[in-house]
Amino acid sequence: MKKKYEVIPFISVGNINFGISKENVEENIGKPNKIIDNPIMGEVSVYYPDFILIFIRKRLVDVRFTDELNMDNLSIIVKEVDILETKNLINILSEMPRAKPSKEIKGYINFYNLGLNLAGFGRKKMKNKREIRFFSKGRKNIMSHIC
Structure with missing residues (x-):
């Protein structure tokens, strides 16, 4: 059975809310596999088995x-669309009201009002x-400057 992550744009992915601290995440889902601190970018990447x-x-x-x-054993759902199982994904997401897709650039496309960036799903496949x-x-705003 696939592990399911329901996404509420800008609010949560599964039971993980945006804006939560790393400590709160650890309390809810346990210790990560790996942590990488990138002081140049001001980011901390926290690795779990699925994400x-x-x-x-x-x-x-x-x-x-x-x-x-x-991602083989995952189901990632946004607005009732399974990201990994839907054929013609880019077209379906683009037709959603207010999805506001960007142009595809080097295999990347943003759906600004879904809080979603996809790589390797459009015309340019990235094996x-x-x-x-x-x-x-x-x-x-940062994502709008990327694509």
């Missing part, structure tokens, strides 16, 4: 699912390099 959590100023701002961590990134409302 990577990104903290800035001690608050959760990104949740990332990647092929690096193996074993797919990434699904949900970002907090505070990261929306």
Whole structure:
């Protein structure tokens, strides 16, 4: 059976809320496998078996699912769409009211009003390099400069 993560854009991914501290995450889901501190970017990456959590100023701002961590046994649902199982995903997400997709650039596409960045799902396939990134409302402006 696949592990299911229901996403509420800008609010939560599964039972993990944006804005929560690393300590609160550990209380809720346990110790991570690995922690990488990147002082240049001002980010802390916290690795769990299914996802990577990104903290800035001690608050959760990104949740990332990647092929690096193996997404085969996951179901990631946003607005009733299973990100990993839906055919024509980019078209379906683009047709959602107020999704506000960016242009695809080097395999990356943002859906600003869904708090979602996809890599390797569009026209430019990136073998074993797919990434699904949900970002907090505070990261929306930063993501708009990436794609």
